[in-house]
Amino acid sequence: MSKWLVIAVETVAGEGMAPPHERTVLLRSLSGNRTREQALVELRKEAKKYKPASFKGASLVVGQDGDGSFWVLPKNGKGDARCNIRLIEQVHP
Template sequence: MPVWLIVEEETLTADDAASRRQIKVVRRLNGNRTRDEALVELGKLAKSHRPDSLKGTSYIVGRDGDGSFWFLPRSGKAHAPCTLRLMEEIRG
């Protein structure tokens, strides 16, 4: 049975303009779920999820061709990328 992970991936920029990627698991989806069923769960979560970097900011959510979701500030100002995506957990 595959275990699906919904992960948030965000690029953070420090004051000195150095950037780093931060990835965190938002939810684990256990059970008998196909990839399509897991993508439905991802879509539900994307409607209510708010990245930490966008707290207090008006934003829009867009779906990319691979099924991931992008969070973009509504103001149109430049912002570090933040995505919510589905990954299959592989145990070694």
């Protein structure tokens, strides 16, 4: 069994001619040893409730990707932000 981290990677378009930038946020550290399947249940819970700051009050839609990660996108398809919420295994040196 492993320890897991739930992270959100937000990509926001830069202002003017600035390039897009990414911000990674640790949403939750899953304490105790859990199987990947148990951690995926917690990932789903976090994805349903997480609202990225970069969306500034927009209505959101959450969808699951084939690799098990989740995408949070503006519901109307407008906006320059997107967020991918994923599960990563914590590795100790």
